[in-house]
Amino acid sequence: MNATPLLQLEHISLSFKGVKAITDISFSVNEGEICALIGPNGAGKSSLLNVINGVYQPDQGTICYAGASRHRMRPHDAAVQGIARTFQNIALFKGMSVLDNVLTGRNLHQRSSWVEQAFNVGRAPDEATEQRRKAEQVIEFLRIQPWRHQLVGNLPYGLQKRVELARALAAEPRLLLLDEPMAGMNRQEKDDMSRFILDTQREFGTTIVLIEHDIGVVMNLSQHVVVLDYGKKIGDGTPEQVRVNPDVIAAYLGTTH
Numbered sequence: 286m287n288a289t290p291l292l293q294l295e296h297i298s299l300s301f302k303g304v305k306a307i308t309d310i311s312f313s314v315n316e317g318e319i320c321a322l323i324g325p326n327g328a329g330k331s332s333l334l335n336v337i338n339g340v341y342q343p344d345q346g347t348i349c350y351a352g353a354s355r356h357r358m359r360p361h362d363a364a365v366q367g368i369a370r371t372f373q374n375i376a377l378f379k380g381m382s383v384l385d386n387v388l389t390g391r392n393l394h395q396r397s398s399w400v401e402q403a404f405n406v407g408r409a410p411d412e413a414t415e416q417r418r419k420a421e422q423v424i425e426f427l428r429i430q431p432w433r434h435q436l437v438g439n440l441p442y443g444l445q446k447r448v449e450l451a452r453a454l455a456a457e458p459r460l461l462l463l464d465e466p467m468a469g470m471n472r473q474e475k476d477d478m479s480r481f482i483l484d485t486q487r488e489f490g491t492t493i494v495l496i497e498h499d500i501g502v503v504m505n506l507s508q509h510v511v512v513l514d515y516g517k518k519i520g521d522g523t524p525e526q527v528r529v530n531p532d533v534i535a536a537y538l539g540t541t542h
């Protein structure tokens with residue numbers, strides 16, 4: 286991991302029809318680190334991820350990603366520049382196989398035209414082989430080979446979450462945004478997912494920003510924790526620093542969620 290920020294949010298504010306969801310939030314995420322966003326329900330965590338990948342346009346503030354500053358990031362530019370994400374509610378094609386879902390993560394790496402693809406000529410055949418090879422690599426990495434030809438909708442919830450991670454990884458992201466990757470999982474599934482997230486960081490050097498409610502998981506997994514409450518940042522530091530921050534204890538850690 287190096288200490289160069291890959292992502293810097295500066296004075297980001299966001300409101301929905303006049304109701305403030307995020308107020309003046311600034312923090313940096315270093316290249317290669319795992320940064321957890323925590324905070325009670327409605328604190329603004331998902332909204333912040335949506336600002337980072339350009340789904341929401343902030344009212345104020347600047348996003349600096351990979352050295353370029355902008356007031357907003359457009360979703361397509363975010364994807365092209367290597368920002369991938371998963372969602373709180375799984376966003377997969379339930380009627381498609383695991384492999385086909387993972388292949389959709391490769392779309393941005395497609396260079397052949399639709400005509401070449403339709404007639405399987407020119408660049409299309411070689412490209413299809415390469416896309417398939419990359420998708421299979423990710424499937425192997427996340428140990429979902431046994432289910433690769435099964436329909437995603439038939440898989441248990443924990444596996445579907447892993448397929449969603451596979452699709453995001455297939456895009457070969459530089460910055461991976463994970464919105465509650467362990468929501469609804471049992472302890473064993475959470476341990477497995479934690480291991481896959483750590484393996485992703487180690488194997489590919491991916492920078493990861495994740496939202497997670499399980500404080501034990503957050504403390505074990507992340508090098509950096511940012512705490513939000515009512516749309517404001519109330520903590521920012523290492524897990525150890527955040528754990529003893531009185532504002533955080535009062536607002537979040539001291540309460541049952």
Ligand SMILES: Nc1ncnc2c1ncn2[C@@H]1O[C@H](COP(=O)(O)OP(=O)(O)OP(=O)(O)O)[C@@H](O)[C@H]1O
Nearest residue numbers: 301305306324325326327328329330331332333373
């Ligand atoms: N599309 C929207 N339209 C209107 N209000 C919204 C919208 N999205 C979020 N909000 C509001 O913004 C605030 C922050 O919501 P957000 O979903 O970002 O919080 P969160 O910390 O991710 O919560 P949770 O842990 O429950 O997912 C909440 O008050 C929410 O009701």
